[in-house]
Amino acid sequence: MPQANLALIVGRGALPGAVAAAQETPPLICALQGHDPDHLDVDIRFRIEHLGGFLEQLRAHGVAEVCFCGAITRPEIDPAQIDAATTPMVPVLAAAVAGGEDSALRAVVGLFETAGFTVRAAHDLVPDLLPKAGMIGAVQPGPDVGAALPAAQAVSGAQGQADLGQACVMRAGQVIAREDARGTDAMLSDLVADADGAVLEDNPFGATADLAREALDSAADWRSDPDAPNREGGFLFKAPKPGQDLRVDLPTIGPDTVKCAARAGLDGIVIAAGGVMVLNMAEVRRILDRAGMFLWVH
CATH class of the missing domain: 3.40.140.80 (LpxI C-terminal catalytic domain)
Known part of the structure; x- marks a missing residue:
């Protein structure tokens, strides 16, 4: 799998494909399990219980920037599936799942930023949108x-x-x-x-x-x-x-x-x-x- 500066954290729908197609260098396509986008091949699928390990994967692929695009439903967390790298994030993830949609998104974005990734907006990457x-x-x-x-x-x-x-x-x-x-x-x-x-x-x-x-x-x-x-x-x-x-x-x-x-x-x-x-x-x-x-x- 190639190195990439940008990773798209994608959900369902056509938006991820539009963002990916507009990039000069192909981004890494990462989908929450069960939320594949329309007409776009996925490089990495991850579970929310493995978020810590997934962040480590992104670093290993040279990713510095991430863009969230596409529709998802809030996943349920299975405590038995949480890996060691994700365990320190459990309080934040639990609060995110318990809160409203906006609070959940802010919590997840905060975890990516705390891990050192820059969060880019889809319309920054594709201004014509x-x-x-x-x-x-x-x-x-x-x-x-x-x-x-x-x-x-x-x-x-x-x-x-x-x-x-x-x-x-x-x-x-x-x-x-x-x-x-x-x-x-x-x-x-x-x-x-x-x-x-x-x-x-x-x-x-x-x-x-x-x-x-x-x-x-x-x-x-x-x-x-x-x-x-x-x-x-x-x-x-x-x-x-x-x-x-x-x-x-x-x-x-x-x-x-x-x-x-x-x-x-x-x-x-x-x-x-x-x-x-x-x-x-x-x-x-x-x-x-x-x-x-x-x-x-x-």
Whole structure:
């Protein structure tokens, strides 16, 4: 296995592949067991009970910098599996598992920093992931969207203070959905299920379920289908949590999110400028324009 200055500590989804592809020198790809990323070969898989030994592995491979990217679920710790190098970390790991999502991330990041690694943000490694403020695509939002933004921001802030989700859906000035631990796309899939009268399988990692994916893949075409449901309006709002460490778990949207929003009958998406990454912008723009939706980086 080659030496590498940078290691990606990855979870599920497309973000790890986007970050890896943008690096001139291939990074070391390290995945928490059971959390392999999309379309990316993993060099090292590790258990949280072996974190101390894993940090030693990183040093042996010449790693100086790490980047956390991708979705994970909080693992349960099996005390019988803890290795000797991890034993001194047990109090911190136990507190992380017992706390909220943000506190858990801060604890794990702190362990890497204490071990001497520099933590890099995904958007520092791939600046194009953070779009500039303004409108993206051919469609402009109506004045009702701007009028509803303060309420959406207040809801997002309250969710963040409670260490809950990073997104909500507004319709006619009212909150109709709030993100939970399953992620943004699962929240939108719930709206689709409500509209269609069918229950779609939920994916706890924020990606749409395989059962729903075939329907969502055709979302950009349903405007031209005379039998398609009428658009009910509203918009998805997504922003970081107040006080969030922007180096890790920065909110992300991509083509699947736009397809979900289209299928849910939304008019568009508003994301916080400098606080939400966009994967595969060219595809996102294509889907937005075909679906007649807006994306406002506010």
